[in-house]
Amino acid sequence: MASEGGHGPQTSGDYISHHLQNLQVCKAESGEWVWNQCAGNPLAINVDSMFWSVFLGLIFILMFRSVAKKTSSGKPGKLQAFVEIIVDFVDGSVKDTFHGKSRLIAPLALTIFVWVFFMNLMDLVPVDWIPLAASASGIPYMKVVPTTDVNITFGMSISVFILIIFYTIKNKGIGGFIGELTLHPIAPPLKGPGIIAAPFVIAFNFILESVALLAKPVSLSLRLFGNMFAGELIFILIALLGIWQLPLHFGWAVFHVLIVTLQAFIFMMLTIVYLSLASETH
């Protein structure tokens, strides 16, 4: 089953791998920067993901800022009502879940929710449109959904992880942070004859708790990546079907709208929950 999308005759395997390839730039061994010859180079930069994520982030910031500057309580326009709904929703979620005191959490949650939602929404643009336009202007590969790139999702989740550690140390001190890692879930016996077992209990606690701590950013990013990558791959596979793709595309796109919104919401909720756990002082 061959499919031509303006790239000439190719097999379906070629079509799929073509659409799964990022636009990469990296430094070759000779020291010069080359495009798209970076297979396996860990220092390669995915230019298309960087461009689309920054572009969508700018759209979010500029749109919300323009609404904020022109707020009118008498006759709110439709865009202002829409922005107010989103801000209210995020504010309600933060108030319900976060029991500490911080001025960073609610703007962080709003940014994460709307930015991830916009990036996921690019998955609903038909698979071939933007890459065809790009290859018409000489760009060979273009993946338009930044959240299907592991680098983007790990970038966000590692930033959240750094914030978790920062908030833990800020609210509980370094002693509290280390205590959380070594004194839970089994309290080591520090008095009496059982003190011989204390180092083993502490080591056991440390292994369990550090795995749980590291699982937070890894699961946060891979959840978003896995959902979006699988969705995009199914869109590509349906696009291989020729004329029968239209009803299948429509059905899958309707389901994918739910996934897109849900994943953005979950990323935001888990960020709030993790930061709330880091900030609670018993």
Add this chain to the structure above:
Amino acid sequence: METVIGFTAIAVALLIGLGALGVGIGMGLLGGRFLEGAARQPELAPMLQTKMFIVVALLDAVAMIGVGIALFFAFANPFIGQLQQATLPAGG
């Protein structure tokens, strides 16, 4: 080479299928409990629905990580590259 490709195909199917099986049973139980809770106290239904969606996305995570890894093996199998590297100097 054929055995590597064949076993990779079976592994991909197991990854996706077992993940789907577990998630299917889990979400079925979750949805059932939600409906029971909403039937007992209808005024709590919106709050319960929000919490249900949170748990749905958490369940999805592990299944989706499995699907991601399985699709990686389906389309960019690293074992084939390893095999080609290993058999090349032997006279391939």
